[in-house]
Amino acid sequence: MAYQVLARKWRPQNFHTMVGQEHVLRALVHALDEQRLHHAYLFAGTRGVGKTTIARILARCLNCEEGVSSNPCGVCSSCVEITEGRFVDLIEVDAASRTKVEDTRELLDNVQYAPTRGRFKVYLIDEVHMLSTSSFNALLKTLEEPPPHVKFLLATTDPQKLPITVLSRCLQFNLKNMPAEQVAGHLRNVLTSEAIPFAEASLWQLGRAAKGSMRDALSLTDQAIAFCGGDLTESSVNQMLGSIDxxxxxxxxxQLQQGNASELLKLIAELSEQGQDFTVALEDLLSLLHQVAICQVLPDAPVSVQFDKSKVLDLAQNISPADVQLFYQMGIMARKDLEAAPDLQAGFEMALLRMLAFRPQQHAGQINTMVAQSKPHGLESPVVMQPEPALAPESDPEPEPEPDQVPKEVQKSKDIAAPTVDSPPWEDEPEYQQQPASELLPVEQHATLMPVQEAPVVKDVLAVQDTSAVQDPPVMSAELILDKPQTDWTLADLSENNWTQVFNDLNVSGMTHGIAANMVFNQRQGTHLQFTLDQGQSSMLNAAHQGRIRQALEDMFGCELKLTIDIGQTEIETPFASRQRREMQHQEHAILSLQEDPNVASLTTAFNGQLDINSVLPVNPIKN
Structure with a gap:
């Protein structure tokens, strides 16, 4: 008996033995079992995904002598004749070779006649998009209202070329490309049934090479059986496909992880000697990086049979996630540029060298190792080396500056220490500008503040500067930086009218400060305080912020309190709105002062100039 290729031998004979396309099979099975049959079906998809196979199974389901069902018997004369391609009432038409309108008219002349052997006369038109415009026009009327004994099954690889008038007359099913895992699983069953030994990795290579087509996968498997002598090993299949080990x-x-450029070039040279395709090599490299990235997030995630899971997990533990993402992004870009390189090997080498060139020099593990090695014996935390203080010239000693003359940046260098671990980064930012400096600090740092005049850093920095150039800067006085309330408040002092003044002494910071600034005081019942938060700020409020506000109020008034914060419209001016109003008035006063200044007026007149009010800033911003 002549050898039958695997693609034909293993063509499914019913819907229940098909692999993939579950979304199409479900609809057809339900339609057949419930006898809800359409007169025209369109199957669209790339080559080898099952368009013609599904159409032939559907024809077998419609004409089985046991009755219309989703599971034909496969043994009756109609099923056997359809399987062997000699059923008289299944008319298969290759539209690519019968594009003329005369061919279509000849085909439609026989539509009116009843079927000879079967229950339905089935017209299977393959590559229907190849028909001419005249042929489509001739087909339209019959396709819309065919006789009850006629079914049209259309197949195409390019549905965009079909007229919308044809698409609207058919039930359209789009078949998907099959994933490599699904193809490899089917090949495993086929080779096991054929009693042909194989390696799992070879199946994965065949599945990837098929690029979503089951027919191509079976054809490649036939080729691999002949090439490998009946034993599908990974190296033999790689050699046949030209893929990389x-x-x-x-x-x-x-080697990328280790930053070893010399070993990388050696590996590339070995690939070149083996005649490997560097385009495929780059695709495999990206696939491995993808698997490593998944294992870094989900160590228990399954790894494709293409790679050894233990090796993938080892790479995931030894390479930083930032490096994986960097290498993958550069590989994606190199894939686009590979064809523009003088040769593929040079393009592949440059891609890997670019990954090394732009890779961060030290990842977190290396930095931690260096810090650990730099610790003196017995020291629990790394040493922060401070620079030697700059000395002023002996012949011209400079006096120590007054606190009010200290620039704002220098004050912050002394009084604002490194951020604490407990404070998230978004809580270090003020809700609006020109807040008192004490409000910019986390609560935990207020107790460690020192007076500005005792700061040696201020002395050292200003010692080498010309103090004559130091003018009164627009900064807050030093006493505002200290955590010291302006008023000794009592609980009885709190009212709707003075909440803004009380708020200015409240010891809160960051986002909590912004929430409190948008509240108004409603009433007090004993130690129960009730506030209303502006509706626009309600999304920021949570239990943590409310707890910090209550703690700050308890610290201010010296007693335990119960705090209620309602959400609503604030009719009374909030501290935030009050500050905005006063800042606007302060700005308008500064602009008016410049406009009325005689020096500015003389310059404007002399040079025909104009004052740019958008550049005007008050010399001394408001304090509270």
Missing amino acids: QGKVVAIVS
């Missing part, structure tokens, strides 16, 4: 891909990523 996956061990080499793992070695490349490992």
Whole structure:
């Protein structure tokens, strides 16, 4: 008996043995079982995904002598004749070779006649998009209202070329490309049934090479059986397909992680000697990086049979996630540029060298190791080396500056220490500008503040500067930086009218400060305080912020309090609105002062100038 290729031998004979396309099979099975049959079906998809196979199974379901169902018997004369391609009432038409309108008219002349053997006369038109415009026009009327004994099954690889008038007359099913895992699983069943030994990695290579087509996968498997002599090993299949050994891909990523350029070039030279396709090598490299990134997020996630899971997990533990993402992004860009390189090997080499060139010099593990090695014996935390203080010339000693003359930036260098671990970064930012400096600090740092005049850093920095150039800067006085309330408040002092003044002494910061600034005081019942928060700020309020506000109020008034914060419209002016109003008035006063200044007026007259009011800033911003 003549040898039958795997693609034909293993063509499914019913819907329940098909692999993939579940979304199409479900609709057809339900329609057949419930006898809800349409007169025209359109199957669209790329080559080898099952368009013609599904159409033939549907024809078998419609004409099985046991009755219309989703599971034909497969043994009756109609099923056997359809399987063998000799059923008289299944008319298969290759539209690519019968594009003329005369061919279509000849075909439609026989539509009116009843079927000879079967229950339905089935017209299977393959590559229907190849028909001419005249042929489509001739087909339209019959396609819309065919006789009850006629079913049209259309197949195409390019549905965009079909007229909308044809699409609207058919039930359209779009078949998907099959994933490599699904293809490899089907090949495993086929080779097991054929009693042909194989390696799992070889199946994955065949599945990837098929690029979503089951027919191509079976054809490649036929070729691999002949090439490998009946034993499908990974190396033999790689050699047949021209694909890269996956061990080499793992070695490349490992050398990238170590930053070893010489070993990388050696590996590339070995690939070149083996005649490997560097486009495929780059695709395999990206696939491995993808698997590593997944394992870094989900160590228990399954790894494709293309790679050894233990090696993938080892790479995931030894390479930083930032490096994986960097390498992957550069590989994606290199894939686009590979064809523009003088040759593929040079393009592949440049891609790997670019990954090394732009890779961060030290990842977190290396930095931690360096810090640990730099610790003196017995020291629990790394030493922060301070620079030697700059000395002023002996012949011209400079007096120590007054606190009011200290620039704002220098004050912050002394009084604002490194941010605490407990404070998230977004809580270090003020809700609006020109807040008192004490409000910019986390609560935990207020107790460690020192007076500005005792700061040696201020002395050292200003010692080498010309103090004559130091003018009164627009900064707040030094006493505002200290955590010292302006008034000794009592609980009885709190009212709707003085909440803004009380708020200015409240010891809160960051986002909590912004929430409190948008509240108004409603009433007090004993130690129960009730506030209303502006509706626009309600999304920021949570239990943590409310707890900080209550703690700050308890610290201010010296007693335990119960705090209620309602959400609503604030009719009374909030501290935030009050500050905005006063800042606007302060700005308008500064502009008016410049406009009335005689020096500015003389310059404007002499040079025909104009005052740019948008550049005007008050010399001394408001304090509270």
